[in-house]
Amino acid sequence: MDFFSLEHLSKIVSGEIKGDPKKQIYNIENFAVCNSNSICFIKSKIDLKNLSSDAGAILTTSEISKKINGESNFLIVDDPYLGFAKLTEEFFKIYEKRNNAVESSLGKNISIGRNSVINNNCVIGDNVRIHDNVSIYPNTQIGDGCIIHSGVVIGSDGFGFAPVKGGWCKIHHLGGVHIGNNVEIGANSVIDRGALDNTVLSDGVILDNQIHIAHNVQIGENTAIAAQTAIAGSTTIGANCQLSGHVGVADHLNIANGVTVLAHTFVTKSITKAGVYSGIMPMQEHSDSLKFIAKLKKIK
Amino acid sequence: MDFFSLEHLSKIVSGEIKGDPKKQIYNIENFAVCNSNSICFIKSKIDLKNLSSDAGAILTTSEISKKINGESNFLIVDDPYLGFAKLTEEFFKIYEKRNNAVESSLGKNISIGRNSVINNNCVIGDNVRIHDNVSIYPNTQIGDGCIIHSGVVIGSDGFGFAPVKGGWCKIHHLGGVHIGNNVEIGANSVIDRGALDNTVLSDGVILDNQIHIAHNVQIGENTAIAAQTAIAGSTTIGANCQLSGHVGVADHLNIANGVTVLAHTFVTKSITKAGVYSGIMPMQEHSDSLKFIAKLKKIK
Amino acid sequence: MDFFSLEHLSKIVSGEIKGDPKKQIYNIENFAVCNSNSICFIKSKIDLKNLSSDAGAILTTSEISKKINGESNFLIVDDPYLGFAKLTEEFFKIYEKRNNAVESSLGKNISIGRNSVINNNCVIGDNVRIHDNVSIYPNTQIGDGCIIHSGVVIGSDGFGFAPVKGGWCKIHHLGGVHIGNNVEIGANSVIDRGALDNTVLSDGVILDNQIHIAHNVQIGENTAIAAQTAIAGSTTIGANCQLSGHVGVADHLNIANGVTVLAHTFVTKSITKAGVYSGIMPMQEHSDSLKFIAKLKKIK
Numbered sequence: 001m002d003f004f005s006l007e008h009l010s011k012i013v014s015g016e017i018k019g020d021p022k023k024q025i026y027n028i029e030n031f032a033v034c035n036s037n038s039i040c041f042i043k044s045k046i047d048l049k050n051l052s053s054d055a056g057a058i059l060t061t062s063e064i065s066k067k068i069n070g071e072s073n074f075l076i077v078d079d080p081y082l083g084f085a086k087l088t089e090e091f092f093k094i095y096e097k098r099n100n101a102v103e104s105s106l107g108k109n110i111s112i113g114r115n116s117v118i119n120n121n122c123v124i125g126d127n128v129r130i131h132d133n134v135s136i137y138p139n140t141q142i143g144d145g146c147i148i149h150s151g152v153v154i155g156s157d158g159f160g161f162a163p164v165k166g167g168w169c170k171i172h173h174l175g176g177v178h179i180g181n182n183v184e185i186g187a188n189s190v191i192d193r194g195a196l197d198n199t200v201l202s203d204g205v206i207l208d209n210q211i212h213i214a215h216n217v218q219i220g221e222n223t224a225i226a227a228q229t230a231i232a233g234s235t236t237i238g239a240n241c242q243l244s245g246h247v248g249v250a251d252h253l254n255i256a257n258g259v260t261v262l263a264h265t266f267v268t269k270s271i272t273k274a275g276v277y278s279g280i281m282p283m284q285e286h287s288d289s290l291k292f293i294a295k296l297k298k299i300k
Numbered sequence: 301m302d303f304f305s306l307e308h309l310s311k312i313v314s315g316e317i318k319g320d321p322k323k324q325i326y327n328i329e330n331f332a333v334c335n336s337n338s339i340c341f342i343k344s345k346i347d348l349k350n351l352s353s354d355a356g357a358i359l360t361t362s363e364i365s366k367k368i369n370g371e372s373n374f375l376i377v378d379d380p381y382l383g384f385a386k387l388t389e390e391f392f393k394i395y396e397k398r399n400n401a402v403e404s405s406l407g408k409n410i411s412i413g414r415n416s417v418i419n420n421n422c423v424i425g426d427n428v429r430i431h432d433n434v435s436i437y438p439n440t441q442i443g444d445g446c447i448i449h450s451g452v453v454i455g456s457d458g459f460g461f462a463p464v465k466g467g468w469c470k471i472h473h474l475g476g477v478h479i480g481n482n483v484e485i486g487a488n489s490v491i492d493r494g495a496l497d498n499t500v501l502s503d504g505v506i507l508d509n510q511i512h513i514a515h516n517v518q519i520g521e522n523t524a525i526a527a528q529t530a531i532a533g534s535t536t537i538g539a540n541c542q543l544s545g546h547v548g549v550a551d552h553l554n555i556a557n558g559v560t561v562l563a564h565t566f567v568t569k570s571i572t573k574a575g576v577y578s579g580i581m582p583m584q585e586h587s588d589s590l591k592f593i594a595k596l597k598k599i600k
Numbered sequence: 601m602d603f604f605s606l607e608h609l610s611k612i613v614s615g616e617i618k619g620d621p622k623k624q625i626y627n628i629e630n631f632a633v634c635n636s637n638s639i640c641f642i643k644s645k646i647d648l649k650n651l652s653s654d655a656g657a658i659l660t661t662s663e664i665s666k667k668i669n670g671e672s673n674f675l676i677v678d679d680p681y682l683g684f685a686k687l688t689e690e691f692f693k694i695y696e697k698r699n700n701a702v703e704s705s706l707g708k709n710i711s712i713g714r715n716s717v718i719n720n721n722c723v724i725g726d727n728v729r730i731h732d733n734v735s736i737y738p739n740t741q742i743g744d745g746c747i748i749h750s751g752v753v754i755g756s757d758g759f760g761f762a763p764v765k766g767g768w769c770k771i772h773h774l775g776g777v778h779i780g781n782n783v784e785i786g787a788n789s790v791i792d793r794g795a796l797d798n799t800v801l802s803d804g805v806i807l808d809n810q811i812h813i814a815h816n817v818q819i820g821e822n823t824a825i826a827a828q829t830a831i832a833g834s835t836t837i838g839a840n841c842q843l844s845g846h847v848g849v850a851d852h853l854n855i856a857n858g859v860t861v862l863a864h865t866f867v868t869k870s871i872t873k874a875g876v877y878s879g880i881m882p883m884q885e886h887s888d889s890l891k892f893i894a895k896l897k898k899i900k
Contacts, residue, residue, distance in 0.1 A: 280589065
């Protein structure tokens, strides 16, 4: 059985059903793309303007549900984000079953190093070189001509948790990772898979060592990223960008095409035009640094 | 034989014995908890106020030894920290022998990925999921319900060395790692084991990818840490804290419960009250950054 | 066949030959050390003053070639750096063949953990301890008494690419890694191999966890580097230096002996004298940080 009834799901989230308890739900999807076989969640009225018109069911609060026209099926809860987290645990059972059922497909002229693990339900293109001790989780696609260096992890769980009293409720990740053609990924880098959609590295992306790409990040063609840079969740990086080492990019941002970010810069807001950006504390002899900071702090 | 005589140890450190050369020493411990079967070291008079009253032997300088009352056994050296490093090499032989003698204990319903290594003398709880290519050193305890992602290393040697003329003398690490229940550790993170005591992750701690937890760090319940953050040695982080990505916390600090630290911040001092902390150089177009810095440097 | 004719190479780079098309080229080398059996590339007139006097062939522009005296063989192209990248792909075939032909040599009293991979053409000294899940690429030398922690990657491709219209042309790395005696490398650190020469860690270097050492970096004796620090390509770090955590050092710099760099500092220029250096944005309560930045930005 690869679906749950709305009634079953209502018990998982301790929610109230408005609509058809027998409704069969096959998937959990983002509210913008949710189809009639799936459930989505809405935690804020702002999201309503992008809500798909034929969602199979909607997990939300009583208040928000009243703003939604049409004959939708609802699961009414106080905390839709927590409810979402609980549902992911349930749908993860289907996700794992599907992964287990599908053998990975390996292209022609592939070289796989020793002790590298390619889990089920992966698609690897032609002429791919995977070095030693690489770990690839299920539901990963890798295009042609890619090079994956030792110690890389692809498809690990994104860092997503709903806060609950006294702790965290894990959001199980049901998306995957899509890697285009001619992508190179440096040693010990990590690419998390998406929560519901995919994490995407476009054709020609080149990543240095020890890079962190969080869940649902999208990186445009031929963008180059230097060592120990981290891109937080759901951020989109344009094409032909260059991010230097130790850069951080906060979550849910949009970085335009052709942006260069110098090393050690923390990008806290979206960047809408190409150019060179930085935010670096100048290095000085430490005694001068101390005087410099003291002087700045005295300014009224 | 799982002990050394004080006479034997005196030769290791080229030290002078005051007391009983036949005294049997089974362990090396911190001065605050040292018992009658163990030796500790004191490198500063400040430490004397916390010195255990029944240490089996004390490695220290001649000068400091004169401040200690009672009938202790002493090993007198010029550089107690270097002497300590040398003793750890000796006690590491016992440590390894003990580890080799004890098979690891694995709980119920454990899933261990391919090419993951669990060395001897570990205890893994129930319902633990260890993904592929994980490395767990001896003397690691992992509680129930934990998830350990690919490429994680737990129990590696802490980064501790005593300076010597023309180099470094390695401090062999004799502690372990204690991980509570329902802890999740992101891909390619590293948790070093303690020097004498344990490195501790409490129940419900969640770590993102590529995090560094140094020797003897203690992290309180339900604290969440984002990618590429590093906690230096012997620092204590409270419960319910949130550290964002690329944060650094210096060594030997205390961070209160409920502290949030924003990304890219370097925490140089202890934080005694809950709240939100930051220290981030603002990102600008690089030409503006250069003018901004030049302007600041001109201020008298 | 372990060489290429100049004629063959001219087709690879779509270049024009001046000189002997039958000239046999066995290697590609840096212009300063290139011998009569090798080819080098010159992309800037500045490099001419260090050009070896007996290079077997020189890949450069027509304009630069006219500045070179003597009876050299030339490959004339518009973009020598791109031509170099294309040549490395060709010489990489010889490089791989040579690596495959040479079995690794392991010293006495070596301990190799489980699932660690030592590829061909490596030399490992005596009394070396390699922990679990370590990946060592071909052409790596490790001295006596070294400790390599779990998840370390040594000898991975440096992050070098020549820009081409609509993407990147990979520079295949033909150098190696030379690690001296008594070096310790922390868990999940990565040491890339050199492009043409070697990446070098001298005797007594100690590296903490998750450190990035780029291609062609050279690190002097007994230098200590703390966690999550990154050294960019071709930088030279002196002896007896101490770099704290999250430090970045830009590429092609020279850092003198005896330099200490405090945590989170980005080193943007060479350091010519011993001392303590820093560049750290001070941590404050976030509301104070915001006021502090706003105040600084208002200064005329």
